[in-house]
Structures are given as structure tokens and as C-alpha cells.
Amino acid sequence: xxxxxxxxxxxxxxxxxxxxxxxxxxxxxxxxxxxxxxxxxxxxxxxxxxxxxxxxxxxxxxxxxxxxxxxxxxxxxxxxxxxxxxxxxxxxxxxxxxxxxxxxxxxxxxxxxxxxxxxxxxxxxxxxxxxxxxxxxxxxxxxxxxxxxxxxxxxxxxxxxxxxxxxxxxxxxxxxxxxxxxxxxxxxxxxxxxxxxxxxxxxxxxxxxxxxxxxxxxxxxxxxxxxxxxxxxxxxxxxxxxxxxxxxxxxxxxxxxxxxxxxxxxxxxxxxxxxxxxxxxxxxxxxxxxxxxxxxxxxxxxxxxxxxxxxxxxxxxxxxxxxxxxxxxxxxxxxxxxxxxxxxxxxxxxxxxxxxxx
Numbered sequence: 001x002x003x004x005x006x007x008x009x010x011x012x013x014x015x016x017x018x019x020x021x022x023x024x025x026x027x028x029x030x031x032x033x034x035x036x037x038x039x040x041x042x043x044x045x046x047x048x049x050x051x052x053x054x055x056x057x058x059x060x061x062x063x064x065x066x067x068x069x070x071x072x073x074x075x076x077x078x079x080x081x082x083x084x085x086x087x088x089x090x091x092x093x094x095x096x097x098x099x100x101x102x103x104x105x106x107x108x109x110x111x112x113x114x115x116x117x118x119x120x121x122x123x124x125x126x127x128x129x130x131x132x133x134x135x136x137x138x139x140x141x142x143x144x145x146x147x148x149x150x151x152x153x154x155x156x157x158x159x160x161x162x163x164x165x166x167x168x169x170x171x172x173x174x175x176x177x178x179x180x181x182x183x184x185x186x187x188x189x190x191x192x193x194x195x196x197x198x199x200x201x202x203x204x205x206x207x208x209x210x211x212x213x214x215x216x217x218x219x220x221x222x223x224x225x226x227x228x229x230x231x232x233x234x235x236x237x238x239x240x241x242x243x244x245x246x247x248x249x250x251x252x253x254x255x256x257x258x259x260x261x262x263x264x265x266x267x268x269x270x271x272x273x274x275x276x277x278x279x280x281x282x283x284x285x286x287x288x289x290x291x292x293x294x295x296x297x298x299x300x301x302x303x304x305x306x307x308x309x310x311x312x313x314x315x316x317x318x319x320x321x322x323x324x325x326x327x328x329x330x331x332x333x334x335x336x337x338x339x340x341x342x343x344x345x346x347x348x349x350x351x352x353x354x355x356x357x358x
Contacts (some may be wrong), residue, residue, distance in 0.1 A: 008070040008096040010039040027344035029054035079105035103140040113144035118274040150277040153298035175343035181286040195265035200228035205271030227251040262287035285334040
């Protein structure tokens with residue numbers, strides 16, 4: 001079976017969708033499928049074609065202002081010409097153009113769609129564009145033979161906004177490599193760490209945590225791992241509050257370095273207004289770290305008041321401080337983490353079912 005995973009960017013770019021596509025692609029190859037990744041490269045600096053871990057990656061130049069949209073005429077033309085040569089095209093990400101191109105180009109191939117749908121844009125400008133784009137976005141859902149949602153919350157949003165048939169939709173959560181967390185040991189220290197990992201966008205809510213830092217004890221430090229368009233406002237905010245020594249920024253960490261950051265932390269905090277799943281929550285829990293989460297979107301599905309604790313929106317700093325302090329040091333015993341191998345097996349089975357072969 002020849003499968004194409006279509007996504008806006010791919011390794012070495014880092015992000016939730018990118019990591020998910022990389023993990024399932026490499027595992028599908030090990031299961032005997034022939035897998036290509038069709039993606040874009042706004043920088044124009046990466047190889048246009050290369051093979052990574054058995055996965056052939058084709059990159060097309062794209063226009064991506066403020067790391068959004070990823071409009072690629074080259075990718076669109078390629079799909080229009082080659083779509084029917086694939087057995088299954090699996091499009092990822094409602095919020096950028098590559099998935100739309102995959103739907104428009106659908107020929108004899110089957111189309112699987114994982115929307116990672118948040119329901120709105122992540123900035124005021126993107127939110128304004130979100131409404132007219134919805135008329136185009138409907139085409140992806142309509143032409144898809146199967147839609148994979150990564151949470152029940154996302155499935156509910158898709159039903160509400162696009163009126164999708166129940167039988168077209170399945171929930172398969174994102175997976176993580178559970179084994180890689182087992183050998184990482186927490187290092188001793190005489191202070192505590194609150195950790196955030198992810199893209200630096202305003203909707204992620206990191207600024208709330210920075211504003212709460214003056215209300216937290218001086219032996220609690222904040223470590224922020226990631227990059228994105230909201231990094232500069234966050235660094236300015238930390239400087240304005242005199243927090244240069246207690247708020248630390250990191251980016252471009254190796255996987256081993258990131259795993260050690262998780263292990264050394266005492267609480268993981270994600271105050272995002274919109275999440276379709278929350279892969280960093282799963283990684284924190286796998287590291288044995290309790291979580292403080294915004295009681296919004298798919299994050300509500302993690303909140304159990306044992307491993308993950310909720311903070312209501314809009315964020316009130318006193319409540320945030322209370323929950324963070326009460327969460328530090330708690331033991332973690334998660335029960336609903338999916339391994340990447342399990343997710344890849346479910347997706348491979350779905351491909352064969354939708355194609356009608358085995």
C-alpha cells in the first residue's frame with residue numbers, strides 16, 4: 001500500500017502535528033507500508049527530497065506569513081497530478097492549506113483526514129479569516145472517506161461546525177513513545193521548577209504563568225521550552241516584572257535534553273485556550289510530573305484532580321497560584337496514555353479498512 005501523509009511542515013520542524021506525522025509514518029513503514037510525506041518548507045533551505053527512517057519526504061516551497069497558512073502552489077500542482085497514484089492520502093491539519101489541496105486533488109485514492117481542529121484562529125486576524133475559510137474547509141470533511149479526531153472534544157467540535165456523519169468519524173488519540181521516559185531520572189536540586197513546553201503563541205497562555213510568578217515563592221522557577229511569534233512579548237513581560245533570573249527560555253533542545261527537562265520539573269503548566277488533544281500533557285504525565293491545565297477545550301478531558309488539576313478561564317492569578325502550589329510534589333499515576341505503536345496499529349488498520357484490502 002502506498003500512503004502519502006500531507007502536512008504543513010515536517011521534521012526537522014518541531015510541533016504537535018509534525019511529531020505525530022513523523023511517529024506514525026516511521027512506524028507504518030516498519031509494518032510494511034510504503035509511506036511518503038508531502039509537506040512544505042517556507043525557508044527553502046531544506047532538501048526538496050530525502051528519505052528519513054524509511055519515509056520519503058518531498059518538500060515544496062510555501063508562503064507562510066507569521067508561520068501560518070503554508071500556501072504552496074508546488075504542492076497543490078503535485079497533488080493534482082499524482083493524487084491517484086497513492087492508495088491512501090492522509091491529510092493533517094485543518095488550519096493550513098495543504099489539507100485543502102489534498103481534498104481538492106482527490107482522485108482514485110482514499111482520503112483520510114486528521115483535522116487537529118481548534119474551532120477558530122489563533123490571532124484576531126486569523127480568526128477573521130477563519131470564517132470565510134470555513135466554506136473551503138467544509139470540502140475537506142465532505143471529501144474525506146474517514147475522519148480521525150484525536151479527542152472527544154475535537155469530535156464534538158467537528159460535529160457542531162461541519163455536520164459530519166457519525167460513521168465517518170473515529171477517535172484515535174495521539175500517542176507518545178512511552179519507553180523513552182523510563183530511563184530518564186530526576187536530578188536533585190534545591191529549588192522547584194514549573195515547566196511549559198510548546199509553541200509560543202498568545203493563545204497558549206504562558207503570559208498568565210509569568211504574571212503569576214511574583215506571587216509564587218522565590219524558590220519556584222519557570223522554564224519555558226519552545227519558540228514562536230509570541231516569544232518576544234513573553235521575554236519583555238518577564239523583564240518588566242524583574243523576573244530575568246526566575247524565568248528561563250529554551251529552544252532547539254535535543255530530544256534527550258527535553259526529556260530531562262520534563263524529569264527535572266515539579267509541575268507542568270498548560271493554560272491554552274484551545275487544544276485538540278494536548279500531547280505535552282501526555283509527555284509530562286509519562287515523566288511522572290503532575291499538571292496544571294486550563295479547564296478549556298480538550299484539556300478538560302485530562303483533568304481528574306489526581307494527576308491533572310484545572311484552572312478556570314478567564315485565568316485569575318490568585319487561583320492559578322493556589323492550584324500550582326497545591327499541585328507541586330503530588331504523585332502521578334496516569335491510566336490513559338497511548339503508545340505510538342498502538343496508535344500506528346490503529347491507523348494502519350483504518351487504512352486497510354477504508355481501502356477495502358488487507
